[in-house]
Amino acid sequence: MTSPFEFSFVRSVKQSGGTAVVFKLSDNDVVSGAETVDPGDSFARAMRIAKFKAKKLSKLDIIAPSGSPTDRVIIIGLGKAAEIIAHDWLKLGGVAAAAIDGADKVTIYLDVPGGIINAKIAADFALGMLLRGYRFDKYKSIKDEGEETGSAGKPAKITIVTSGSVLAKRQFENSLAVANGVNLARDLVNEPPNVLGPSEFAAKAKELEALGVEVEILTEREMRRLGMGALLGVAQGSVRPPRLVIMQWKGGKPKDKPHAFIGKGVVFDTGGISIKPAAGMEDMKGDMGGAAAVTGLMHVLAARKAKINAIGIIGLVENMPDGNAQRPGDIVTSMSGQTIEIINTDAEGRLVLCDALWYCNERFKPVFMINLATLTGAIGVALGSYHAGLFTNDDTLAANLLISGINANERLWRMPLGRDYDKMIDSRFADMKNTGGSRQGGAITAAQFLKRFVGNTPWAHLDIASTAMGAPNDEINTSWATGYGVRLLDELVRTYYEN
Numbered sequence: 151m152t153s154p155f156e157f158s159f160v161r162s163v164k165q166s167g168g169t170a171v172v173f174k175l176s177d178n179d180v181v182s183g184a185e186t187v188d189p190g191d192s193f194a195r196a197m198r199i200a201k202f203k204a205k206k207l208s209k210l211d212i213i214a215p216s217g218s219p220t221d222r223v224i225i226i227g228l229g230k231a232a233e234i235i236a237h238d239w240l241k242l243g244g245v246a247a248a249a250i251d252g253a254d255k256v257t258i259y260l261d262v263p264g265g266i267i268n269a270k271i272a273a274d275f276a277l278g279m280l281l282r283g284y285r286f287d288k289y290k291s292i293k294d295e296g297e298e299t300g301s302a303g304k305p306a307k308i309t310i311v312t313s314g315s316v317l318a319k320r321q322f323e324n325s326l327a328v329a330n331g332v333n334l335a336r337d338l339v340n341e342p343p344n345v346l347g348p349s350e351f352a353a354k355a356k357e358l359e360a361l362g363v364e365v366e367i368l369t370e371r372e373m374r375r376l377g378m379g380a381l382l383g384v385a386q387g388s389v390r391p392p393r394l395v396i397m398q399w400k401g402g403k404p405k406d407k408p409h410a411f412i413g414k415g416v417v418f419d420t421g422g423i424s425i426k427p428a429a430g431m432e433d434m435k436g437d438m439g440g441a442a443a444v445t446g447l448m449h450v451l452a453a454r455k456a457k458i459n460a461i462g463i464i465g466l467v468e469n470m471p472d473g474n475a476q477r478p479g480d481i482v483t484s485m486s487g488q489t490i491e492i493i494n495t496d497a498e499g500r501l502v503l504c505d506a507l508w509y510c511n512e513r514f515k516p517v518f519m520i521n522l523a524t525l526t527g528a529i530g531v532a533l534g535s536y537h538a539g540l541f542t543n544d545d546t547l548a549a550n551l552l553i554s555g556i557n558a559n560e561r562l563w564r565m566p567l568g569r570d571y572d573k574m575i576d577s578r579f580a581d582m583k584n585t586g587g588s589r590q591g592g593a594i595t596a597a598q599f600l601k602r603f604v605g606n607t608p609w610a611h612l613d614i615a616s617t618a619m620g621a622p623n624d625e626i627n628t629s630w631a632t633g634y635g636v637r638l639l640d641e642l643v644r645t646y647y648e649n
Contacts (some may be wrong), residue, residue: 153329154283155247155274156305157322159315168255170220171246173262176204177230182596183259183311189217205229207241207625209249220257224249231264237272237559243278244625253306260312269317272310273325277524279308280329281626286340327453328640332633335439335446339619339631343418343435346387348466351438352393355445355464361452378505380484384498387422387475388468394506397448397462402454402649405458408459409647410508410516411448411639414499414523415441415466422469422495423477437499437630439618440522441466443635450640457649463510465502469495481580484604485509489580497585499525499551499581500596503533504603513606517647518608519546522635523615528592529565530616536616537563538634541597544608550646551638557645558643560638565594573597 165186172183174197181193192215196202202210206229213219226245228234250256260275261267287293303549312318338354346354352367359421370391371384378394385392398408404426416437420426426434441464448462476482480492485505492501503521529539538555540562541549548564555562571594574586582602586595597611617634627633 152305153280154305155308155341157278157308157310159272159310159312159319159322161311161313161315163257163309163311165219165257167219168257169220169250169253170214170222170336171226171250171256171258171486173226173228173260174204175231175262175264178263180263182262183223186259187218187220187223188198188215190215193223197225198409203227206233206238207245207537209245211249213521217513222253228262233265234266236274236557239274239630240278240281241625243275244282246275247279247282248625250306254304255307257309257311260310267312267314269314269321272312272314272318273321276308276310277325277329278626280326281332282628283625283627284333284336284629286337286629286631289342292337310398324454327450328637330453331446331450331640332636334449335442335633338445339436339439340443340629341418341435346435347390347417347468348393348415348600349391349635351415351441351464351466352395354396355397358397358445358448358452362399363447363448364398364400365453366396368396376509377483377485378509380490380501381467381483383476383480383482384416384422384501385467386469387472388470389472392465392467392609394509395464395466397445399448399451399456399458400456402459403453406459406649407517408461408514409643410461410510410514410519411444412503412510412519413441413444413462413464414438414503414521414525415464416499416502417466419469419496419498420471422475422498423471424494425471426496433620436526436619438466439524439546439614439631439634442631443522443614443618443633443639446633446636447639450636451643456643458643458647461510461514461516463506465506467502468500470499488582488602490579491580491583493583493585493587497596499523500599501584503600507600507603511605516607518544518610519604520551520610520612520639522612524618525613526576526593526596526615529613532565532593533563533616535616535621537561539593540564540610541567541594541613541614542610543567543601544610547608547610550642552578554645555638556643558637558641560617560634565576565597567594567597567601571595
């Protein structure tokens, strides 16, 4: 992945030309870097004339004052010192990335008066710039104007001036790993469905071997031998054969049990015989957002050499309405031996996941299983685009995920499970139905379905249907594909489970 920015971290710099980015608290008159870039004390006059109050995430763009060693200055507001939270530094990095407008050389004076800057903050700021700098324009013959990179498509040279430069540079290695993992997930979701089928997605995952990830790819024949009738039933309507990808990162002790992450990878979802309306169907290229997040996470863990044993499993299929496609009323047998009556072929993601979950649990006996899936429109009705749904059988895992979501600002909301909902998917003809047959509680009955395939293993289901794609843009994301889940799960691993 090509970065739009080339970073260096220094304690001091002799600036000559280019753009300077400085910061101001709303409750402190001093501007960071002023002693270098504002020899005539002109900032105060410029802010007064522009009525710039240094509110959080605000900015003022001015021509450098006479005698300054720089050409242009961007002043970014921080708000009040006591009200700054950790995630604000990612947002501030995003604001800076948007403000530099194709500059070739940028010097960022990060040390704000009051001593609130540390190496982690500097690295987070750079991460925010990288996340905001992402774009997906590989299929455009004419690129958009206003790119946030240097001229002629070259990376902008970003110099971050901070007293903790040595530690910041080390921290930035982790930030770069996270940025590349998030942007890998974004790339996968943004790719058009004629380009990214199950085999092509599997090949992308295979590339993680360059980072030390062990990658195994199961074909249709191998899955049939394992009895994955639920997953294969979804795939049988497409001319593109399914794949199950198993990624292993072995960064922990050899005897340590792995932590498992499973992703739904429906590379395109027409709904099958229960076909979707035409309007908006093009967005169903993103129905593999869970698999993309798992792949991005495995990239992060390997790139930063995480001290953990992790498993990433993604079930890759295409759901098409072919003459060979499964029908409403069909009964399929999952790998677990449990039978499933197909009520709606558009409730296909849970059929892919149930075999992947069972396979993971049987083969690896993990510490926990967390699955991610763009599973239901119902979760968007319930929560909108600002929280993903969390369903789990384990309170400790729930607490760890909820706190990690707050810290990464990829927020979760715990949803209920229970026998009353479970009864809604009981079938007259098989062990269960693949939907509850009602518009009520659709996200919950989907989770109840998955719960029947995890046994007693601690498990969490993240329904990311409204957060992985088409979510509102913010300071660190202007892409249709958000990469949701990568930073959340990296935060979870780093804080609670890494040795």
